[in-house]
Amino acid sequence: MAPAKLQILLQFLLELTAGHEGTINFHVTDHLSSETLISPSAAEFEVDTRSFLVIPSNNYIYLFISASKLILDFKVNFHKPRLAKYMNCRVPADKRYQPTEYEHAANCATHGLWIIPSLVGGSVLYFLSVDRWHQVTAWLYGSGLTGLFITSTLFHTAAWKISHLRKMEQRFHMCDRMAIYFFIAASYSPWLMLRELGPWTCHMRWLIWVMAGFGSTYVFFFHERYKLVELLGYVAMGAAPALVILSMVERAGVCELAVGGIFYVVGVVFFKSDGLVPFAHAIWHLFVAVGASCHYYAIWRYLYLPGLPLQTAR
Template sequence: MRGAAPRKGAEWAGMSIAARNPSPAPRHQSLGEEIANSVSHGVGLLAAMVATPFLIASAVARGDAAFIAGACVFALSMVALYGASMVYHALPRNRAKQVAQLLDHGAIFLLIAGTYTPFTLGVLRGAWGWTLFGLVWGLAVIGVTLKVMNRITHPHLSTGLYLLMGWLVVIAIKPLMASMPAAGLAWLVTGGLAYTAGVVFFAADARWRFGHFVWHLFVMAGTTCHFVAVYAYAA
């Protein structure tokens, strides 16, 4: 019995430490927050669907298959992201919502890669265009696969991969600057900064009420900037 005492004492010590340093329990979004989340990206979905015909018509007018393909991929990625997000936040907390969350987070990878596509295929082209296209879509496939298989369990890993993909463009910034006007680059950078600023709210939405809704607003701002860049310079 005396030999078991140290173990019992260690257990009590561990319990005491845990009591002083409790792990924060995940906070579920309230009904009001989820309504705001779903409605905001429902508006984003509607805007994407309205904008898509204009984007594709602009690309078709150029008569270039690369611009048409890029515009179509970008448009589909917008619809996928906003549609998945709207449905996920509209569902009650059940198994279907868990599945929808994986699709929602996976769609973020698709939107990032889809945003690159008009610029890699239609603007950069050549070795730089195809290299960046392959890198971004390779990371997107890996990210979506890991998300769907539920292999990325820590949110910071997802966030880090999103940011890595989003700013991977810096490796091709010189050829991109030589291939499109400064105004186009300004729209691209502004959109990237909007997404990056929104990540602060995305990462802290468990602590800040309506933080996730604010993240949605930044996402919509970023998409709007990138839509302008694609429509004016890559479609």
């Protein structure tokens, strides 16, 4: 048997036990001659493991390498870490983390459950509107809020149930990332459109939507290629309008906005903790939901609640 093939087998066995504690004993048999080819202890090799196909079947794993059919008969002596079924091993920065079944379900539920409340919340603001300007703002905000939860739920459902359809899953992932940009723009729109702004800061009303368009275009052409750049784009888009709001004369609601922003920022820690913290992405979803709830409360109380004086700049 060629040494390169043995190295591939050994590398596969190392990956088989990755993230577990214990040892693995095995031997490899040629299916045609029933000759025992190797019975080594685990060792490290750097090889390309994509050159073979693995088909698990009960106590055997069939490996198809070139024209040879090998049977890997193994006896495993290991135990999974306590939280292994709730979290997979961490992956390199250039690869996507693969959630467990429990994590997939949590990722879907933690945003899916907010779709109906967001629809109701947007409708409440619309019916509280006192003029067309308030109605347009309520529609923009409600669409961005609901769109975020819908696209997130659809993507995580696709990643869970149809991950083998790579192109379709990638399209859902791109929509999920684009929705974040428009959600940020929609979250700031009520404050930018329904509060008095200065002669220069008023341009942020349309500039933030231009930023959302640029961000979405970037996702379309460079999706998942430069993850740090994408993250910095979200941060920049969230920070620039915040500086404008802090410069407003009317400061009512700023505290609630700051609290919501803190939830978003702290949640990013969990967003980057897949493979380190069980259900990390679902926890990130909860932080997003709480942050959005804080912002919705501020918008409802200070911009739409009946009896408040209008300070809208037309």
